Amino acid sequence: MREVCHTVSMRAAQLCAAGLAAVVEKMRENRGLDKLSITVGVDGTLYKLHPNFSHCLQRTLRDLAPNCTVSFMPSEDGSGKGAALVAAVACRISGLGQ
Template structure:
């Protein structure tokens, strides 16, 4: 049971990272950049509480989009709107892609 749960968790993190990698790579290409730095707001119990999920997402993202630096900004308000708000505020206070 433990192996099955581990396998499903890793695969879920990899699929999440694959979608995100496609988006950030497309952003980088559209902007004509060699490197892209971007902040992504995240929300959800799985990302916050699973012992390995966030690390697996980050590792897979680095492998799939090596020319993109993605900083994750967790939301603390417990709603889906919070992640978008955190990302918007972070970009406004530190500048885009910081």
């Protein structure tokens, strides 16, 4: 059971990274940049509490989008809807997400 749970959660992190890599690579290309640095707001118990999910997500994202540096900003307010969006906007306004 432990091996199944590990496999499923790591696959989920890889799939999440694949979608995110496609988005950030497209953003980089559209902006005509050689390198892109961006901050992404995240919310959710899986990202915050799973012992390996965030590491697998970040590692896979680096492998799939080597020309993009993605920083993650966890939302700490605990609300579900829009928390990641709010964190990303706040980061952008403060100048950290450029």
